[in-house]
Amino acid sequence: MSMPSPTSLLRCSSLLVFLLSVSAARESAAAGPPLTLLWPDGAPGAVGTEENDKPGVRIYLPPKEKATGAAVVICPGGGYGILATDHEGHQIARWFNSLGVAGFVLQYRHAPKYRHPIPLTDAQRAIRLVRAESEKFGISPRRIGIMGFSAGGHLASTAATHFDAGDPASEDRIAKVNCRPDFAILCYPVISMTESFGHAGSRRNLLGENPEAGLAESLSNEKQVTKDTPPTFLFHTGDDSGVPVENSLAFYAALRRAGVAAELHVYQVGPHGVGLAFADPELFGWKDRLAAWIRTNGLLAESPRMAVTGTITLDGKPLRWGMISLVPEQSNQPLAWTMISNGKYSIAANRGPGQGVHRVEVFHLGSVEPRPTLEDVIKFEHPTAVTLRGESQVVDLSLSSK
Numbered sequence: 001m002s003m004p005s006p007t008s009l010l011r012c013s014s015l016l017v018f019l020l021s022v023s024a025a026r027e028s029a030a031a032g033p034p035l036t037l038l039w040p041d042g043a044p045g046a047v048g049t050e051e052n053d054k055p056g057v058r059i060y061l062p063p064k065e066k067a068t069g070a071a072v073v074i075c076p077g078g079g080y081g082i083l084a085t086d087h088e089g090h091q092i093a094r095w096f097n098s099l100g101v102a103g104f105v106l107q108y109r110h111a112p113k114y115r116h117p118i119p120l121t122d123a124q125r126a127i128r129l130v131r132a133e134s135e136k137f138g139i140s141p142r143r144i145g146i147m148g149f150s151a152g153g154h155l156a157s158t159a160a161t162h163f164d165a166g167d168p169a170s171e172d173r174i175a176k177v178n179c180r181p182d183f184a185i186l187c188y189p190v191i192s193m194t195e196s197f198g199h200a201g202s203r204r205n206l207l208g209e210n211p212e213a214g215l216a217e218s219l220s221n222e223k224q225v226t227k228d229t230p231p232t233f234l235f236h237t238g239d240d241s242g243v244p245v246e247n248s249l250a251f252y253a254a255l256r257r258a259g260v261a262a263e264l265h266v267y268q269v270g271p272h273g274v275g276l277a278f279a280d281p282e283l284f285g286w287k288d289r290l291a292a293w294i295r296t297n298g299l300l301a302e303s304p305r306m307a308v309t310g311t312i313t314l315d316g317k318p319l320r321w322g323m324i325s326l327v328p329e330q331s332n333q334p335l336a337w338t339m340i341s342n343g344k345y346s347i348a349a350n351r352g353p354g355q356g357v358h359r360v361e362v363f364h365l366g367s368v369e370p371r372p373t374l375e376d377v378i379k380f381e382h383p384t385a386v387t388l389r390g391e392s393q394v395v396d397l398s399l400s401s402k
Helices: 006-028 086-098 118-132 151-161 200-207 246-258 283-296
Strands: 035-037 056-060 071-075 102-107 144-149 183-187 232-237 262-267 307-314 321-328 336-341 344-347 356-364 378-381 386-388 392-394 397-399
Touching: 056 086, 056 118, 071 086, 071 118, 071 151, 086 102, 102 118, 118 144, 118 151, 144 151, 151 183, 151 200, 183 283, 232 246, 232 283, 246 262, 262 283, 307 321, 356 397
Parallel strands: 071 102, 071 144, 144 183, 183 232, 232 262, 307 392, 307 397
Antiparallel strands: 035 056, 056 102, 307 344, 321 336, 321 356, 336 344, 356 378, 356 386
């Protein structure tokens, strides 16, 4: 019988640690933190006074020493008929806390009592509340995202494509605040309300049996993407028969057409509604792809990004072909990198490093034509770290192979 590889053992060990941490928190916080009402004096459009008539958020704040200032409003799925608040809410918020990100699990109103626009009104109010109270929560008003699973993904994508700057004439200070999320995270989302790959149950619960003309079109969010839609991360599985992957594909394609920064991960194996996907070590890794995307987009650091250009020489000659990485001293800042061609490189500000101290790594990809082999790759680490300041900076480097 073959022995498990070290990589397999490491994955199993990491999974066990995560499961134990979730289990330990479960008994003391089975229902999560107390509900903070979005409208303490009663929600607009409420048709009762029961628990499901009271939209609110359950707030998970990371330890102060770990807090990054980023926050996410989390919309559990459930076909707009229930809320899968545990595996698509509380567990996700606790995981975000491990990154230093605040989580706000949204309890939004849904069918059979409520239809559109009530769920969207609740989601927009949650974003306004978090932004209005950002100082109290210790977060940045410029790094507030929205996340959703399945039908909650439709709600999150609706909030990311239908937003406003607030009502300056309102007497309600929260209503004055902008409800545009700064980023969106969509997990096996329902997107379309008109295409055959949409989810009939979510459409019926949200819009009713016979919606008004144009309403389904306006809530088919692949058709509502503009250049102002925030950067978006999507993950789906090809096996998903409940909400087909075409939903994510359509939204990603729309983001691309609009020039919006986006990242899409489609895993071959996995059914609908997997949450963190504890049982599959490969699919469980979607959260790591998300963590990398959050860091890459500079959402874990307040420091503004900057442009960097320069020249690289090796033994006095321009480096013909290679890569340069600026590795931040502060782990929450994004790593920035680009290609080097004929001794020159340029990193635009939108994907550049944050201000501060960075270690410089250069990968010489060799002089083999037309492209190098793996054996030609040589890594150089510049002996001196660089300190980056301002909106742009020139960093020229002279390397030696000796």
